Amino acid sequence: MKVNIETIAWGKIEITEEQLYKFEKGIPGFEEEKSFAWIQEEDSPFSYLQSIxxxxxxxxxxxxxxxxxxxxxxMPDQDVEELGDKEQLGVACIVTLHEQIEQSTINLLAPIVMNKATHQARQIVLQDHKYQTKHPLQFTQENQSTTDKGGQ
Structure with missing residues (x-):
């Protein structure tokens, strides 16, 4: 089944059920938003989480x-229990882009964890103090070559 959604960035787009993820508790700061589409960018390591x-x-x-x-x-036991089988879980982190790409950051303190089978997801705020919300988005030689190859 396909669904059309309205976005500011891309206008009206068509998404499939496989792209829909349910955040039972919302995302911190956006608790009222529970349904998102995960939109993978072609030939890019980046993707988008778009509110439905x-x-x-x-x-x-x-x-x-x-x-x-x-x-x-x-992951806290409660999150593992609610999200299910660890083998089905994927992890992504939110990026904050800045005008100068070298100043862009990645939020390692609060990863987005998604169950690819059940389409349940949540943002987990870690209690580990070695991570922050604003780690530099560093392009190393290895991930630059992955990006150049379209993530392959």
Whole structure:
């Protein structure tokens, strides 16, 4: 099944059910927004999380392991229980872009965790003080070559 949604960035777009994710508790700061479409950019390591209800609300996401291969965290038991099978979970982090790309940041303190089978998702605020909301978005030689190859 396909659904048309209105966005500020791309106008009206068509999404599939496989792109829809439910955030039971919303996203911190946007608790009333529960349904989002995960939109993967072709030939890019970036994707978007677009609110289904609010056309002006979207988040730029990236695989944190492309920029911080050592990134690791423990999910609280309650989150693991609610999201389900760890084998089905994917992780993305919100990126804040700045006019000068070198000043852009990635939020490693609060990753977005999605269950690809159940389409349940949540933003988990970690209690680990080694991560921050504004880590530099560093392009290393390795992730630059991945980006140049379209993420392949």
């Amino acid at each position: 209800r609010e056309s002006a609300l979207s988040f730029l996401l990236v695989d944190p392991f492309l920029f911080y291969p050592e990134y690791a965290f423990e």
